[in-house]
Amino acid sequence: MTTSTSKKNSQEYINLENQHGAHNYHPLPVVLSKGEGVYVWDVSGKRYYDFLSAYSAVNQGHCHPRIVETLKQQAETLTLTSRAFYNDVLGPFEKYITEYFGFDKVLPMNTGAEAVETAIKICRKWGYEKKGVEENKGQIVVFDQNFHGRTTTIISFSSDPDAKRNFGPYTHGFIKVTYNDLDALKEVFEDNKNIVGVLVEPIQGEAGVMVPGESFLKNVAKICKEHNALFMADEIQTGIGRTGSLLAVCGNCTCSGHCEQQSTYIKPDLLILGKALSGGGYPVSAVLADNPIMEVITPGTHGSTFGGNPLGAKVAMTALEVIRDEKLTQNARKLGKIFRTRMEKLIEKTELICLVRGKGLLNAIVINDHPDSSTAWDICVALSENGLLAKPTHGNIIRFAPPLVMDEEQLHECCDIIEKTILNFKQKA
Numbered sequence: 001m002t003t004s005t006s007k008k009n010s011q012e013y014i015n016l017e018n019q020h021g022a023h024n025y026h027p028l029p030v031v032l033s034k035g036e037g038v039y040v041w042d043v044s045g046k047r048y049y050d051f052l053s054a055y056s057a058v059n060q061g062h063c064h065p066r067i068v069e070t071l072k073q074q075a076e077t078l079t080l081t082s083r084a085f086y087n088d089v090l091g092p093f094e095k096y097i098t099e100y101f102g103f104d105k106v107l108p109m110n111t112g113a114e115a116v117e118t119a120i121k122i123c124r125k126w127g128y129e130k131k132g133v134e135e136n137k138g139q140i141v142v143f144d145q146n147f148h149g150r151t152t153t154i155i156s157f158s159s160d161p162d163a164k165r166n167f168g169p170y171t172h173g174f175i176k177v178t179y180n181d182l183d184a185l186k187e188v189f190e191d192n193k194n195i196v197g198v199l200v201e202p203i204q205g206e207a208g209v210m211v212p213g214e215s216f217l218k219n220v221a222k223i224c225k226e227h228n229a230l231f232m233a234d235e236i237q238t239g240i241g242r243t244g245s246l247l248a249v250c251g252n253c254t255c256s257g258h259c260e261q262q263s264t265y266i267k268p269d270l271l272i273l274g275k276a277l278s279g280g281g282y283p284v285s286a287v288l289a290d291n292p293i294m295e296v297i298t299p300g301t302h303g304s305t306f307g308g309n310p311l312g313a314k315v316a317m318t319a320l321e322v323i324r325d326e327k328l329t330q331n332a333r334k335l336g337k338i339f340r341t342r343m344e345k346l347i348e349k350t351e352l353i354c355l356v357r358g359k360g361l362l363n364a365i366v367i368n369d370h371p372d373s374s375t376a377w378d379i380c381v382a383l384s385e386n387g388l389l390a391k392p393t394h395g396n397i398i399r400f401a402p403p404l405v406m407d408e409e410q411l412h413e414c415c416d417i418i419e420k421t422i423l424n425f426k427q428k429a
């Protein structure tokens with residue numbers, strides 16, 4: 001295939017999306033048609049390293065053979081029963097995931113936003129039925145610059161004007177405080193008996209990989225406990241190995257399953273998972289909690305036609321097995337250190353990047369330009385030309401989050417691509 005026809009091919013697909021799809025995204029001009037492990041290929045056959053991993057939904061790598069095999073087998077056997085009946089996969093999945101993460105119970109849903117909605121509903125109901133807050137008075141604390149999804153309730157407490165503007169009227173009952181500011185958090189709890197929970201991202205991914213101070217999460221949990229409010233961890237992006245521990249709330253523990261290392265583990269009252277629970281194959285999300293909390297959910301109070309379907313349940317189980325069997329958590333931790341060391345060396349050689357931050361394989365570099373400039377976007381376009389796909393977030397920040405199945409040699413090759421691209425980059429006037 002010649003370059004000109006392949007270019008035309010890509011443009012044709014882009015035109016189709018532009019003409020027939022809602023313009024709710026602004027993709028890089030790359031049209032992908034195949035994926036395997038850490039690689040994706042475009043329609044002309046050009047290979048790229050994927051440094052976004054579908055926002056951390058493909059931690060296990062593209063088209064992982066075990067996950068694909070599970071999908072195929074279960075798709076040929078039983079895909080959907082609804083929860084009107086039992087099926088022979090949901091129970092084993094529920095046992096597996098609750099033991100894996102150390103909770104009594106799980107409530108399975110499909111997408112991340114649905115799981116966040118589920119956690120909010122459980123938290124409010126718990127507040128009225130267990131904590132004794134007067135009905136409709138419950139409040140949930142959230143953080144500035146949060147990202148928890150796109151439903152009407154969730155965008156009601158977003159700080160992003162694009163996500164929020166003209167989608168009102170908004171859902172009440174949320175108090176926003178500055179991320180990583182414990183005094184601000186303590187202050188809102190003072191004289192407020194109606195707070196039923198705190199919803200937090202252990203690292204703010206969409207905000208630009210904002211890593212809070214060492215003791216922040218521990219103290220959020222402590223404040224919640226003192227005030228009898230639920231500590232809700234949204235680990236949709238940070239969980240399942242991404243940050244070099246099974247969950248970001250596991251701190252520095254590297255074990256590949258649940259443990260309660262008192263020194264670092266902070267057990268959330270409600271744990272919210274999504275993205276990589278899918279193994280990149282089939283959307284599955286979940287909320288985990290212990291009995292005293294989950295028991296507020298009774299027949300008819302919450303549900304989803306597809307939540308807990310046998311296809312998703314089977315895929316999620318395999319997705320978690322792959323994380324454990326291939327030691328992807330440990331690999332993320334090891335490679336993350338190498339990545340940040342390489343980026344720090346690069347920062348010494350260029351004015352274009354001013355900072356690298358992150359944990360495990362959830363990292364970002366900050367471009368030394370105004371957030372409204374197109375520099376980060378232009379760098380991402382140049383990176384794609386050199387065979388590496390990444391996307392800017394919040395203007396001048398580029399997130400780097402490859403699949404966790406990457407090996408050390410590949411990572412160094414990727415760092416070479418980033419280095420070469422940055423050092424050769426000519427800023428537009």
Ligand SMILES: *Cc1c(COP(=O)(O)O)cnc(C)c1O
Nearest residue numbers: 111112113147148149234236237
């Ligand atoms: C992606 C994400 C969500 C939303 O998940 P969807 O599957 O897109 O609905 C919620 N919270 C966090 C932290 C996320 O990164």
